Amino acid sequence: xxxxxxxxxxxxxxxxxxxxxxxxxxPLAVLLAESxxxxxxxxxxxxxxxxxxxxxWGVVGRTLxxxxxxxxxxxxxxxPAAFALARTRSLLQSALIAxxxxxxxxxxxxxxxxxxxxxxxxxxxxxxxxxLGLTDAPLRLLFTEAGLLIGxxxxxxxFMVLPLFAVVRxxxxxxxxxxxxxxxxxxxxxxxxxxxxTLPGLIAGITLVFSLSIAAYVIPTLLIGDTYQTLPTLIATxxxxxxDPGKGSVAGVTLLVLSLATIIASAALSRRFTGxxx
Amino acid sequence: MRRIGLALxxxxxxxxxxxxLAPLAVTIAVSLSPSPVFELPRDELSLIWYRQIxxxxxxxxxxxxxxxxxxxxxxxxLVLGTLAAIAVVRGRFPGRxxxxxxxxxxxxxxxxxxxxxxxQYFRSLGLRExxxxxxxxxxxxxxxxxxxxxxxxxxxxxxxxxxxxxTLGLSWPRAVLQVMVPVLAPSFLTGGLFGFLSSVDxxxxxxxxxxxxxxTLPIQLLQYIGESPDPTxxxxxxxxxxxxxxxxxxxxxxxxxxxxxGV
Amino acid sequence: xxxxxxxxxxxxxxxxDAYLRxxxxxxxxxxxxxxxxxxxxxxxxxxxxxxGPSGCGKTTLLRILAGLLTADAGRVTLAGRExxxxxxxxxxxxVVFQNYALFPHLTVAENIGFGLRARRVPKPEAAARVARxxxxxxxxxxxxxxxxxxxxxxxxxxxxxxxxxxxxxxxxLDEPLSALDRKLRETMQVELRTLLRALRMTAIFVTHDQEExxxxxxxxxxxxxxxxxxxxxxxxxxxxPASPFVLDFVGLSTTxxxxxxxxxxxxxxxxTALGPVRVRGQFVRGARVLLAVRPEKIGVGSGxxxxxxxxxxxxxxxxxxxxxxxxxxxxxxxxxxxxxxxRVVLETSNDMGERVxxxxxxxxxxxxxxxxxxxxxxx
Numbered sequence: 001x002x003x004x005x006x007x008x009x010x011x012x013x014x015x016x017x018x019x020x021x022x023x024x025x026x027p028l029a030v031l032l033a034e035s036x037x038x039x040x041x042x043x044x045x046x047x048x049x050x051x052x053x054x055x056x057w058g059v060v061g062r063t064l065x066x067x068x069x070x071x072x073x074x075x076x077x078x079x080p081a082a083f084a085l086a087r088t089r090s091l092l093q094s095a096l097i098a099x100x101x102x103x104x105x106x107x108x109x110x111x112x113x114x115x116x117x118x119x120x121x122x123x124x125x126x127x128x129x130x131x132l133g134l135t136d137a138p139l140r141l142l143f144t145e146a147g148l149l150i151g152x153x154x155x156x157x158x159f160m161v162l163p164l165f166a167v168v169r170x171x172x173x174x175x176x177x178x179x180x181x182x183x184x185x186x187x188x189x190x191x192x193x194x195x196x197x198t199l200p201g202l203i204a205g206i207t208l209v210f211s212l213s214i215a216a217y218v219i220p221t222l223l224i225g226d227t228y229q230t231l232p233t234l235i236a237t238x239x240x241x242x243x244d245p246g247k248g249s250v251a252g253v254t255l256l257v258l259s260l261a262t263i264i265a266s267a268a269l270s271r272r273f274t275g276x277x278x
Numbered sequence: 279m280r281r282i283g284l285a286l287x288x289x290x291x292x293x294x295x296x297x298x299l300a301p302l303a304v305t306i307a308v309s310l311s312p313s314p315v316f317e318l319p320r321d322e323l324s325l326i327w328y329r330q331i332x333x334x335x336x337x338x339x340x341x342x343x344x345x346x347x348x349x350x351x352x353x354x355x356l357v358l359g360t361l362a363a364i365a366v367v368r369g370r371f372p373g374r375x376x377x378x379x380x381x382x383x384x385x386x387x388x389x390x391x392x393x394x395x396x397x398q399y400f401r402s403l404g405l406r407e408x409x410x411x412x413x414x415x416x417x418x419x420x421x422x423x424x425x426x427x428x429x430x431x432x433x434x435x436x437x438x439x440x441x442x443x444x445t446l447g448l449s450w451p452r453a454v455l456q457v458m459v460p461v462l463a464p465s466f467l468t469g470g471l472f473g474f475l476s477s478v479d480x481x482x483x484x485x486x487x488x489x490x491x492x493x494t495l496p497i498q499l500l501q502y503i504g505e506s507p508d509p510t511x512x513x514x515x516x517x518x519x520x521x522x523x524x525x526x527x528x529x530x531x532x533x534x535x536x537x538x539x540g541v
Numbered sequence: 542x543x544x545x546x547x548x549x550x551x552x553x554x555x556x557x558d559a560y561l562r563x564x565x566x567x568x569x570x571x572x573x574x575x576x577x578x579x580x581x582x583x584x585x586x587x588x589x590x591x592x593g594p595s596g597c598g599k600t601t602l603l604r605i606l607a608g609l610l611t612a613d614a615g616r617v618t619l620a621g622r623e624x625x626x627x628x629x630x631x632x633x634x635x636v637v638f639q640n641y642a643l644f645p646h647l648t649v650a651e652n653i654g655f656g657l658r659a660r661r662v663p664k665p666e667a668a669a670r671v672a673r674x675x676x677x678x679x680x681x682x683x684x685x686x687x688x689x690x691x692x693x694x695x696x697x698x699x700x701x702x703x704x705x706x707x708x709x710x711x712x713x714l715d716e717p718l719s720a721l722d723r724k725l726r727e728t729m730q731v732e733l734r735t736l737l738r739a740l741r742m743t744a745i746f747v748t749h750d751q752e753e754x755x756x757x758x759x760x761x762x763x764x765x766x767x768x769x770x771x772x773x774x775x776x777x778x779x780x781x782p783a784s785p786f787v788l789d790f791v792g793l794s795t796t797x798x799x800x801x802x803x804x805x806x807x808x809x810x811x812x813t814a815l816g817p818v819r820v821r822g823q824f825v826r827g828a829r830v831l832l833a834v835r836p837e838k839i840g841v842g843s844g845x846x847x848x849x850x851x852x853x854x855x856x857x858x859x860x861x862x863x864x865x866x867x868x869x870x871x872x873x874x875x876x877x878x879x880x881x882x883x884r885v886v887l888e889t890s891n892d893m894g895e896r897v898x899x900x901x902x903x904x905x906x907x908x909x910x911x912x913x914x915x916x917x918x919x920x
Contacts, residue, residue, distance in 0.1 A: 174642040177629070180608070180630045181609075
């Protein structure tokens with residue numbers, strides 16, 4: 001303890017902080033500068049060019065649309081699932097956590113590849129749909145928005161379930177019982193107690209899934225292609241194929257701003273909802 | 279109503295698990311089928327696509343490059359991250375929270391943006407070599423994981439244990455080595471493991487820093503899928519799934535599932 | 542069932558006008574019988590304690606009354622209404638939970654008002670009732686504090702006020718004082734009793750703490766293995782325990798096993814490790830019995846056993862070897878060396894306790910009337 005005393009110990013953070021300043025903060029500043037700069041000097045030209053092109057607005061719109069839908073699907077699946085997971089007994093619970101951790105740890109490219117196989121015209125999903133009599137002819141899924149949403153929800157679902165599970169299993173089941181003995185209907189008890197107390201986990205999950213899905217690149221590339229551009233695919237094509245760093249930088253800054261806005265909004269929300277509690 | 283809620287919860291959990299495992303299961307199944315057109319095996323299993331792996335152009339170099347980058351980046355991150363975590367947990371200086379947020383923020387920001395930022399930055403510095411730029415960049419990918427798990431672990435660590443060890447006759451360095459290191463080992467391991475995996479798996483940062491001769495595994499894989507999709511990719515993917523399973527089993531033995539899930 | 546048990550309530554139908562009637566309620570978890578056809582009648586305004594060791598079924602019974610568990614068999618009626626499978630929110634039964642189960646995201650006032658909001662009580666009236674509740678527990682000054690900032694005793698009072706605010710027909714208390722330290726617990730006992738009596742509230746109080754049960758209750762139901770072993774007023778439970786279980790669970794006593802040697806009208810003479818003991822009772826010669834005496838009924842010297850008006854042979858006297866003494870504050874417990882399975886303990890004044898030296902012999906005596914008699918349970 002003597003040598004881990006407050007005064008000097010703070011200096012230990014210097015190497016990492018300097019590293020991050022030089023290789024994280026400065027590069028982001030360079031990106032920002034690049035978006036405001038061309039051969040003739042400082043300018044807003046890249047921004048005017050980007051935001052006066054209707055196509056680019058469509059790209060931003062699609063990015064947000066996919067992220068919102070993905071977050072919605074992850075919430076609908078993940079919120080109830082987290083409750084079931086928290087209420088299972090230890091052995092089954094471990095198996096189920098493993099079933100969440102494995103897909104989380106496997107490479108995105110492997111999972112995306114799996115979905116290209118599953119969603120093909122003669123793929124497993126279509127065979128199952130036809131076998132169940134839900135469709136007659138094979139549905140087109142690959143290279144459609146539906147296919148993209150299936151894939152992206154699949155990739156980010158564990159990021160919803162795990163933070164929710166962490167909160168739900170801390171939840172004292174007697175609180176809902178107490179609400180019931182005080183005259184709450186199950187619905188009233190759920191809304192005023194359960195939902196309210198799991199809100200921090202829900203906010204964490206939504207923030208994670210939303211900010212990951214606006215930045216997703218591999219999944220859209222493989223499952224839908226260039227006909228349906230989102231901000232990340234636009235950024236990549238600007239730099240890798242079009243050699244248009246001006247456009248790419250503006251798109252990059254836009255994506256960064258969206259990301260930061262999500263994080264700031266989420267921090268404000270969770271401060272508001274955890275300000276009181278324990 | 280309670281029963282309906284419970285049934286709903288179970289349905290969603292079952293659906294989620296099946297849904298999450300589906301792409302992995304189908305990849306494994308396709309890799310074992312003799313058919314060249316991504317069919318599930320019907321009558322017989324075949325290892326033909328596994329034999330084809332050797333014929334894939336450039337796979338081995340990309341695997342080696344990815345492992346090299348991930349290993350070095352993880353080692354550097356463990357050192358820098360541990361020091362920083364000790365500083366913010368034990369230190370009493372203003373801005374500790376800000377430093378913590380700063381050092382984990384790459385986790386929350388789009389990797390692609392970091393990729394293009396680094397691309398332009400390195401270009402402006404005249405640094406165009408793939409290997410050093412990849413190494414420099416991947417520390418940014420790995421360190422947040424180390425930082426997050428270690429600040430968590432350290433803030434739970436009872437520093438009076440060190441005093442206790444010293445009253446029992448250990449010198450200060452030995453107390454750190456014999457008490458603090460074993461207690462914090464799970465955090466090192468989880469942080470290192472997930473950081474390593476995310477480096478091996480990183481696409482959005484690497485794509486801007488690689489060149490024709492230096493392709494990391496994800497970039498090489500995506501290229502195969504784009505150029506010549508055949509079940510050999512499924513075989514490679516299956517091997518990667520198998521490797522992930524091994525890593526998770528190892529982690530479970532050493533750390534436990536709960537801590538890996540971060541819950 | 543041992544023949545010493547008086548008025549076993551199991552399966553017995555009580556008076557027809559009981560306010561709360563628990564009629565042959567049974568509950569099994571898997572193969573374990575937690576409640577064994579248990580019956581209990583409670584009058585309006587009565588304070589009943591369910592006292593027993595953990596696992597005796599007392600909390601299960603409480604949860605069945607609250608509607609948080611469904612009984613396998615039996616009926617529960619409250620104020621003439623059969624509760625049946627009514628869900629908890631339609632029962633109007635208040636519960637104070639063991640660790641209070643206060644809502645951590647709400648303030649003190651919001652916690653107390655929770656049930657009123659759930660019942661859609663109009664706002665002005667709800668506010669007035671919350672204010673009254675706060676006054677009742679003397680926490681008006683903390684109304685807008687988050688409950689997580691309160692001390693244990695204050696949280697306990699908020700839990701009480703929350704359960705009472707909705708005017709329940711019955712209040713159930715699940716070891717509500719067990720999380721408090723001893724001194725605070727004693728203060729809260731008095732407060733709780735006064736409050737419930739003032740409101741004429743019918744209360745069922747679950748506890749494993751015999752002192753608490755003795756201090757608070759109108760009647761105590763001592764529970765063991767899913768049954769009520771004895772249902773009686775506190776004094777009767779202590780003075781006339783119905784079974785060795787009740788004797789052992791409530792209070793300390795000297796216990797001696799012995800064999801009936803002589804039957805002399807209503808009096809028996811029992812041979813024990815301490816010599817012959819005279820006791821009133823009905824057993825045949827040769828029967829194996831268990832004798833018990835409360836510590837305060839045994840005195841030092843031969844005089845304590847004398848019965849006014851009876852001959853000098855009427856009292857029981859014995860010489861014990863002192864093993865240890867325990868200073869209690871107001872008095873002192875003296876423990877004697879006893880044969881296996883026996884226990885000798887008596888309560889004396891502090892002055893007397895000072896003079897008794899461990900290892901020495903001590904002449905003690907007690908009255909035959911104060912000797913409790915039970916059949917020896919085989920094994």
